[in-house]
Amino acid sequence: MLIKNSTTDFDEFVQGRGSALLRFAFVLSGDAHLAEDLVQEVLARLHRRWDRITAMDHGEAYVRTAIVRQFLSWRRRRAYREAVLAEVPEPGGGYDEPQQNVVARDQMWQLLRGLPRAQRAVLVLRFYCDLPDDEIATLLGCRQSTVRSQAARALTRMRAMMTEQGVYGNG
Amino acid sequence: MDELDRLLADTMRDAAGHAPTDNGLLGTVHRRSRRLRRRRTATVAGVSLAVVAVAAGVPLLGGEPEQLPAAGGVQLAAGWTAPEFPYTLPKTEGMSDPIATSENGQLSAFFEATELENHADVTVTVSDDEPGSTAKATKATKRVRGHSATLWTVNVKPAKQLTLIWQESAGEWIELATDDTYTPAQVVAIADSLTGASIAVQPPFDLAVSPAGLETDTANASRMTFRAPGAATDGFRTVLRKRQQLTGIDRKVGKYDAALTRRPDGVTLSVDVTDWDATLEITVDAGLTITDADLVRYAAGVKILNRSNPE
Numbered sequence: 001m002l003i004k005n006s007t008t009d010f011d012e013f014v015q016g017r018g019s020a021l022l023r024f025a026f027v028l029s030g031d032a033h034l035a036e037d038l039v040q041e042v043l044a045r046l047h048r049r050w051d052r053i054t055a056m057d058h059g060e061a062y063v064r065t066a067i068v069r070q071f072l073s074w075r076r077r078r079a080y081r082e083a084v085l086a087e088v089p090e091p092g093g094g095y096d097e098p099q100q101n102v103v104a105r106d107q108m109w110q111l112l113r114g115l116p117r118a119q120r121a122v123l124v125l126r127f128y129c130d131l132p133d134d135e136i137a138t139l140l141g142c143r144q145s146t147v148r149s150q151a152a153r154a155l156t157r158m159r160a161m162m163t164e165q166g167v168y169g170n171g
Numbered sequence: 172m173d174e175l176d177r178l179l180a181d182t183m184r185d186a187a188g189h190a191p192t193d194n195g196l197l198g199t200v201h202r203r204s205r206r207l208r209r210r211r212t213a214t215v216a217g218v219s220l221a222v223v224a225v226a227a228g229v230p231l232l233g234g235e236p237e238q239l240p241a242a243g244g245v246q247l248a249a250g251w252t253a254p255e256f257p258y259t260l261p262k263t264e265g266m267s268d269p270i271a272t273s274e275n276g277q278l279s280a281f282f283e284a285t286e287l288e289n290h291a292d293v294t295v296t297v298s299d300d301e302p303g304s305t306a307k308a309t310k311a312t313k314r315v316r317g318h319s320a321t322l323w324t325v326n327v328k329p330a331k332q333l334t335l336i337w338q339e340s341a342g343e344w345i346e347l348a349t350d351d352t353y354t355p356a357q358v359v360a361i362a363d364s365l366t367g368a369s370i371a372v373q374p375p376f377d378l379a380v381s382p383a384g385l386e387t388d389t390a391n392a393s394r395m396t397f398r399a400p401g402a403a404t405d406g407f408r409t410v411l412r413k414r415q416q417l418t419g420i421d422r423k424v425g426k427y428d429a430a431l432t433r434r435p436d437g438v439t440l441s442v443d444v445t446d447w448d449a450t451l452e453i454t455v456d457a458g459l460t461i462t463d464a465d466l467v468r469y470a471a472g473v474k475i476l477n478r479s480n481p482e
Contacts, residue, residue, distance in 0.1 A: 011197060015193075018196040022193055026187065027183045027187050027190070041203065109186050112182065116330065124183060
């Protein structure tokens with residue numbers, strides 16, 4: 001973690017890790033403006049408590065946790081939920097070629113954007129951050145069984161939809 | 172890790188490359204941090220003046236609080252009365268307290284699910300007319316609160332949308348919308364559990380004065396609009412937007428630069444609210460007349476609240 005001691009100041013952290021936090025927030029939210037809002041809001045709120053955060057061994061993890069929780073509690077749910085799977089374009093055929101892999105990822109991205117926030121958060125923490133379920137549960141403040149059920153539900157839905165769309169084969 | 176897992180991981184890594192850059196992030200964060208520190212006292216009229224004026228219950232730029240006449244049109248009256256949403260659901264673990272809003276004259280209450288294994292977001296809307304739907308949906312007849320109701324199911328992914336609609340009384344229709352986290356029977360049970368309440372709409376601004384005789388049309392995170400009784404549209408709009416470059420700056424509202432523009436179809440006062448990195452835009456359509464002085468006075472009485480969210 002980059003926040004290792006209390007002498008690392010807030011500005012250095014933002015300049016050093018801001019880009020990574022924006023990438024994380026973008027993958028989490030699926031929306032560039034919302035990602036910027038999330039990161040800005042969380043950093044602004046943590047600014048005044050920075051001395052205490054720098055004293056932590058896992059300060060950056062604390063910031064990411066705050067971003068996830070901010071995302072889950074964000075009130076702008078209507079705009080977020082506007083992305084629906086029905087808008088996924090029809091595939092053109094098999095997906096063995098590189099260009100078709102790009103199309104598959106685009107379709108997968110659209111499917112992800114349509115998931116409920118909590119399910120999406122679980123998938124992002126598992127597949128983008130490579131966190132185990134127990135750490136995801138701690139981060140989200142829920143039971144491991146909840147993490148597993150959220151992930152299973154999301155994956156089941158996505159698997160069914162991807163199969164319908166012919167995005168991937170025998171998986 | 173199976174094919175779907177790998178595709179998910181690849182998709183997320185690929186998408187991360189399209190994230191916004193961190194150009195200007197540090198400066199923006201510092202501005203927002205300063206804004207948070209000021210949030211309880213910031214007003215368009217200025218911090219100290221606002222606190223004193225609100226506490227004293229007088230307009231922020233002086234004058235009498237009760238009647239502030241405008242020539243031949245909109246009159247400003249002290250304060251603003253929030254519309255109230257008339258129902259609520261029983262307090263349930265895993266569901267947040269309701270947040271009431273008004274959109275185009277329709278009152279809604281949003282109950283956000285905080286525990287997502289057994290609960291889903293629920294939105295209840297009250298309207299004068301029967302709600303319609305253009306989406307492809309299957310319909311089922313239910314019995315709700317002693318009334319015949321229709322349950323619409325729209326089969327979209329990843330979650331089916333369930334909407335229950337019934338006429339509660341003459342001139343009052345209720346729409347309860349959620350998703351297939353709940354079974355149809357559970358949706359009906361939720362509807363049956365509605366009880367009478369008075370949940371005040373949460374506005375994005377405190378208003379020292381508001382247009383007298385106009386009805387609140389919309390009060391959400393970024394705008395408060397008002398409609399003359401019987402009018403088809405909201406003729407008096409206050410909107411908080413993400414900061415825009417002002418042109419034609421010709422005056423100050425409190426300490427902030429502002430531009431007032433009169434056109435055949437109405438008048439707009441835009442205020443550069445630098446503390447909030449936003450532009451406060453007040454528009455009064457031609458059907459409602461207001462003097463420049465009253466428009467500025469109205470703007471000066473707008474206190475932007477932390478719950479606001481520029482659009």
